Amino acid sequence: MKIINRTLILETAEFLIEQQGMRKTSLSQVAKELGVSHAALYKYFANKEDLWTSLAFGWLNKELADVFHFDPRPYDSKVMLLHDWLWTLTESKKKAYDANQKMFKLYTTYIDNNPVVLNKHLHELKEKISELLHYSNDIDLSTVLEAFAVFSAPSFAHTWDSHLQERFEDVWKLMLPGLTRLLGEERG
Numbered sequence: 001m002k003i004i005n006r007t008l009i010l011e012t013a014e015f016l017i018e019q020q021g022m023r024k025t026s027l028s029q030v031a032k033e034l035g036v037s038h039a040a041l042y043k044y045f046a047n048k049e050d051l052w053t054s055l056a057f058g059w060l061n062k063e064l065a066d067v068f069h070f071d072p073r074p075y076d077s078k079v080m081l082l083h084d085w086l087w088t089l090t091e092s093k094k095k096a097y098d099a100n101q102k103m104f105k106l107y108t109t110y111i112d113n114n115p116v117v118l119n120k121h122l123h124e125l126k127e128k129i130s131e132l133l134h135y136s137n138d139i140d141l142s143t144v145l146e147a148f149a150v151f152s153a154p155s156f157a158h159t160w161d162s163h164l165q166e167r168f169e170d171v172w173k174l175m176l177p178g179l180t181r182l183l184g185e186e187r188g
Contacts, residue, residue: 108154
């Protein structure tokens with residue numbers, strides 16, 4: 001029997017998904033492509049959903065590496081840090097969409113249609129903002145993400161045109177007074 005590992009399974013599944021989509025790809029097909037039994041995959045993944053979730057998060061973490069590894073050290077202002085982090089999130093999602101719309105749609109549709117997976121992604125984004133800003137009010141963090149969702153939520157990808165940054169800055173300017181108060185950077 002062929003020797004497999006988690007990475008090889010993920011790569012094979014990704015290849016098959018790119019060829020035929022998630023709905024048409026089964027664990028049996030992944031196993032067949034690898035030359036192993038269907039049961040051999042269960043050593044690495046509990047079920048098909050576990051495999052798909054691992055694939056989706058692997059793709060998302062790769063595409064959002066700049067977001068999750070954002071360096072706050074150059075910033076004196078929490079407001080400017082938040083601006084640049086939100087823009088990095090926006091840019092990262094747009095680049096992923098532009099690079100491969102088919103895979104972007106496959107993975108983001110999977111994430112958006114699975115509340116547990118979507119909530120995990122949103123929680124990770126809020127955790128990152130909280131860590132960067134040293135701010136922990138979950139409702140406020142959710143509100144910030146919701147206010148800028150049009151720039152990062154996959155359902156709005158069709159609107160990400162050449163005016164994206166201009167529209168982002170317009171929303172930012174509108175939100176700036178409230179964010180300045182929220183983060184305690186009012187001058188006065």
